[in-house]
Amino acid sequence: MTFQVDREEGLFYRxxxxxQAKTVVLKVGSAVLTNAEGLNLEAVDSLCRQIGFLRATGRDVILVTSGAVAAGRxxxxVEKQPGEPLKxxxxxxxxxxxxxxxxYEQRFAEQGGQKVAQILLTHADLSQRDRYLNVRNTILALFEFDVVPIINENDTVSVQELRFGDNDTLGALITNMIGADMYIMLSDVDGLYTANPALDPSAKAVYTxxxxxxxxxxxxxGSGSTVGxxxxxxxxxxxxxxxxCGGSSFIGPGRNKNVLQELFxxxxxxxxxxPEKVKISGRKHWIGYVLRPTGYLDLDAGACRAIVERGKSLLPSGIVRVEGSFKVGAPVQCRCPDGRAIAAGLVNYASADIERIRGCKTSEIKNILGFSDSDEVIHRDNLVLLDHAGHFAS
Incomplete structure (x- = not known):
């Protein structure tokens, strides 16, 4: 079954x-990589063999892997317990x-001596622009050395505010960071269905x-796995x-030993x-997806219309409330009168100064603050529209 494109057209696009995909990010979940005995070496063998297949076709591949916590467990x-402490x-x-x-080191070495590199990340590594670009440059340099980067969240040092939440998100951020053509998520499910096939016998597979x-x-x-x-x-x-960001994605059965060969x-x-027909820039992706808001600006209806419908910058006159304490350049979200977050952006003024100039005209900023660094609280170049769920609206 295909949504919004007919079946033949969907298969053609696929x-x-x-x-055309030359750079592929491959994410594999814990449910695929582990079993009751620990790490499933047969699954690792299959995965490395399939990545070897992609590499042999001239493609660069990044592996985003889960499985460390499950393997250690x-x-x-150690049995998994409800409310298990982070430590x-x-x-x-x-x-x-x-x-x-x-x-991975052993199995890839058996695939013609393929070299690998380990990269462990926390959200803080991507939330600072210089570190974000350094991670990107490191990955690109590894490609030049003909190395497969293997990426995982650094669970050992991550605290809640530094976590990505799941490796699906981490893989998507990496895909967009390096401008990869395709993101493949291998899981213990066959793909997306119109309903839960375990509960609804009329559920149908969604192919495109x-x-x-x-x-x-x-x-x-929700998640049907106990380990992911x-x-x-x-x-x-x-x-x-x-x-x-202009990339395509795939969700499919990671336990299929030939799934990548079949796909390609x-x-x-x-x-x-x-992919979306109109893609956002790398910088706006970083603002809208990577950064987490340190505060909120509640806007009046006129400011919301100016931002959403006319692509305008945010001026102080449209701000009715400031929530949170933040500095110049901090990421914030803008909310409409009904509470919906409609945009994310980087502020030109600290929260205390925005509180003083909110509701005022641009011409009054200097008289109120004693300085005027910008006419806009958030310039449109640093402003990203969000949809109703708080995600980027392309």
Whole structure:
């Protein structure tokens, strides 16, 4: 079943984009990589072999891998408990990450001596622009050395405010960061269905999604895995992020030992997400998707219309309330009178100064503050529109 494009057209788009993809980010979940005995070495073997297939076709591949916490849990014999402390997960990750990388190192070496590199990230590594660009440059340099980067969240040192939340999101951010053509998410599910097939016998597979809208988002349920953190909802969000930057995405069965060969050979499997026709810039992706708001600006209806309908900057006259304490250059979200977040941006004034000039005309800024660094509180070049769910609206 295909949404918003007919079946034949959808299959044509799929194959064209697979053929054109030169840089691929591949994310594999814990449910695929682990079993009751710990790390599933047969699954790792299959994954490395399939990546070797992609590499042999001249493509660059980045592997975003889960599995460290699950591997450590199995090695230490620690059962998962409700409300498990973060320090336990961090300890398990410290044990499991070495197991995970050793397995990849050995299996890739058997694939013609393929070299690999480990990159562990926290959200802080991407939220600062210079570090964000350094990560990007490192990955591109590894490509030049013919190395496969293997990326995971640095669970051992991450605290809640530094976490990506799940590796689906991390993989999407990496895809957009380096401008990869395609993002492939391999999971323990076959793809997206119109409803939960385990509960609804009339549920049908969705093969091609032209645009992630509220109807598509409503099809996603929670996570069905006991070892992973991301469910279908996180995968849909990740696909939407990638589409906004002009990339395509795929969700499919990671336990299929030949899934990548089948995909790139034109076999109809899993769910494919087409890119948006108009993509956002890398900088606006960073503002809208990577940065987390440190405060909020509540706007009047006129300011909301100016931003959304006319692409204007945010002026102090349209601000009715300031929430939070933040400095110049901080990321904030703008909210309409009904409470919806409609835009994210970088402010030209600190929160205390915005509080003093809110509701005032631009010409009054200097008299009130004693200085005027900018006519706008947020310039439109640093302003990104959001949809009703708080995600980028392309």
């Amino acid at each position: 194959q064209t984009l697979f053929d 199995r090695r230490l014999g 336990v997960k961090q300890a398990l990750a410290a044990v499991g990450q070495g197991i995970l990388m050793q397995a 999604v032209a645009k992630v809208d509220s109807r598509i988002e409503a099809m996603a349920g 953190t991301g469910g279908m909802q996180s995968k849909i969000r990740a696909a939407k992020m990638v589409a906004a 050979s034109g076999v109809t499997v899993g769910t494919f997400f087409l």
